[in-house]
Amino acid sequence: MFDNLSEKLQRAFKNLRGQGTVTEENIQEALREIRVALLEADVNLNVAKELIEHIRERAVGQQVMTALSPTEQVIKIVRDELVDLLGKDTARFQFASRPPTVILMAGLQGSGKTTTSGKLAAWLKKGGHRPMLVSVDVYRPAAREQLKVVANSINAKIYEGDTKGEAAGTALVERLAKEARREAVITGCDTLIVDTAGRLHIDDNLMDEMTRLKALLAPQEILFVADAMTGQDAVRSAQEFHRKLALTGVVLTKMDGDARGGAALSIRHVTGQPVKFIGTGEKPDAFEPFHPDRIVSRILGMGDIMSLIEKAEETLDKKKSEEFARKALSGDGFSLEDFRDQLRQIRKMGSLQNIMKMLPSVGPFAGMQQMAGQVDEKQFVRVEAIINSMTPYERNHHEVISGARRKRIANGSGTSVQEVNQLLRQYAQMRKMFKGLGKGNVLQRRAMGMM
Ligand code: GDP
Secondary structure, eight states: OOHHHHHHHHHHHHHHHTTSSOOHHHHHHHHHHHHHHHHHTTOOHHHHHHHHHHHHHHHHTOOOOTTSOHHHHHHHHHHHHHHHHHOSSOOOOOOOSSSOEEEEEEEOTTSSHHHHHHHHHHHHHHTTOOEEEEEOOTTOHHHHHHHHHHHHHTTOEEEOOOOTTSOSSHHHHHHHHHHHHHHHHHTTOSEEEEEOOOOSSOOHHHHHHHHHHHHHHOOSEEEEEEEGGGTHHHHHHHHHHHHHHOOSEEEEEOTTSSOOSHHHHHHHHHHSOOEEEEEOSSSTTOEEEOOHHHHHHHHTTOOOHHHHHHHHHHHSOHHHHHHHHHHHHSSSOOOHHHHHHHHHHHHHTOOHHHHHHTSOSSGGGTTHHHHGGGOOTHHHHHHHHHHHTSOHHHHHOGGGOOHHHHHHHHHHHTOOHHHHHHHHHHHHHHHHHHHHHTTSOHHHHHHHHHO
């Protein structure tokens, strides 16, 4: 997501950096490049224009801040403006003072509404809530069946209701919605997620039904689910739904696809409603709250250390990781045994490529983002095999691993002496680098501890 935009913006900054001093002229050039990058990412034309104007005003009239170089100042301005554009704070999710909190899911067919309803339920469950799902798409039995499959896969409650013998229509929709809310109260569910009927296009019947549901349920949240890949079309339908329903937020799905990012960057400005969540895959956990500042950091190549840390905290064994970080940053360094443990932990977090993409492209991790594409995940299997073939003593005293031992280890792990040599060389470099980082700042140290 945002890969292309990110690359182009960073190129604009790089050109600016190469200039030595920032003059009015090369700011113009950088602004031109930024504008092209935004438009190529399918950002709404007015949004792009306004953004560039703001950046220009601030960049040209900027006060000289001694702590930042002129280029860094321009980057900071772009960063601040982008964060403003996306809505400064992480959008809060509203809960009812008296449960159940009702969340009405709106959107066109195929946008990912049913999948997202399930993801939202899974996210709420993870946060200690007790969600209940209901589908009121009485026109498409398959859609109701799909929600049931989704609910079962995440072990969430679903209200199915009895629709036999009753004609599909608004009366049935309203009855199901009312029954589901009662069921949520009786069974102690604190949130009710209502998956509604989607249509291929916005029509009066659909809007009428949504309006009635809104009046009936008085939902705390009306979330518009939009497919990010449809770019400005998603923005237009969000605008239309907002006019009729007064949305409380947007969920952008399929951000893992080759969406250029235009919808994400325009929706807030055009509709006034924040993007609250993004969908990043088909699985129930491919879903995250939308943090404007983190997303902008990612776009500008500053990485997303906060999300990385959160992900790590969810998956890694905290005690082990802290112990590793402590050893690695201390004068003694970490052993190959520690290294193997840590490798196993990191592999639990998913592909290394995705992890590396979240690192900043400047500072101690410089170049790692760019290297992400070249990572051979199988290499980890080989590295682990090599370490497995060492004796425990060798793992804790790498200095005794002589030529003869290297040969034995290579044979035992089905690798070559060169690969064993390479691992030992890299291990020595890493130990040195970590020790050096012992003096880095806290965030860097925590991130490094995970790596
Ligand atoms: P609905 O008609 O709006 O209820 O849409 P569905 O929930 O049935 O989703 C339509 C298709 O989009 C399905 O194949 C989903 O698996 C897929 N989908 C939904 N969200 C995402 C996402 O965030 N990423 C990807 N890659 N696919 C998604």
